[in-house]
Amino acid sequence: MPDLTYLRPFDPERFKVRGHQPTMKAVVTTGNGGYEKLDYCDVPIPVPGPGEVLLRVLAAGVNNTEINTRLGWYSSSVQGGTEQLSERNDEPEIEDGGWNESTPFPLIQGTDCCGEVVAWGQGTKGPDIGKRVLVRACMRLNGFDSLDNLWMASDFDGAFAQYVTVPASEVFEIQSDWSDVELATIPCAYGTAENMLHRAGVNSADRVLVTGASGGVGSAVVQLAKRRGAYVIAVAGESKLDSVRGLGTDQEIARGLDLSTEIENSSVDVVIDNVAGKQVGKLLKLMARGGRYASSGAIAGPITTIDMRDFYLKDLTLIGCTAWDEPIFPNLIGYIEKDEIRPLVAKTFALKDIATAQQEFLKKTHFGNFVLVPPL
16 A cells, blocks of 8 residues: 655645745646636745655646636535636635645646656656656545545645656556647546446446536546447537547437437436536436446536435435546556547647636537646
């Protein structure tokens, strides 16, 4: 079991540049709030301690997670969708608004990291200097027999910077002809997607319904479910149905249509739903006896109503997914190296343009993933 106790929340004093200490460009999120909380500035280059590796960040993906953490959306006091706080300005910090608990501001966010090994902490071994790696962002504090977890960029500093230090156990060398930007689309979205499919035990006999299928996680679910041989029904905005169809879906349904008229009740084996909101009860009615419902998000809202009779009379299983299981990240590395999945890059931005990237991200008009590129 890796010792992750040295991963401490950042001390604000570390952001004060002193003397000739080498510095780097980074985006420091200074607290809960709007885009004014994103400070592109000079901070000290981190020094890897025992068990750590220093990476030069080659590219970093953009996710809902960073936006939600900045806004404090994970607080139980927030009952609306992720857009509820999107224009949040000059409001008090939300104490319980972090991924696990309170967020350790000031914080460098950035959950997705494609990086190059630069240096190792004392006595630490791993991929050679210069090797390209992906970082497993979800780390299991007490081993894989416990669901306790720690997330890069929510619990300690992440990849919205030129350099980042991470536990040596969480870097995975990658042999692929994909670009740095393409690789940076993988960790969070595809790790989350693979974890839900893994927990739900999806196989070639299953009919799988995927909501939000054009989003970063949803499009990853579609690819990974088809890789497993499942029959995939995708729900997405009408303007994105052709793009979703290009991933190999078996049926596409425009968002907003009445699913009960498009899908026969009790005909879906697995629902992978990161949209949630008011539709959850309707989704359960579509599920077959013994069906599995898995979720790792609630972009349309965390509060819902279900008919408990659908739940227990059908012997359904509801699966919450945050902590990644042990096979998840090694699986993804293998899928990439065998060309069994493909990246979906919507647009790239310079790291300094993070506010613009997040503003465009929240419009939800793109297909695929946004990626930030630090300066060389």
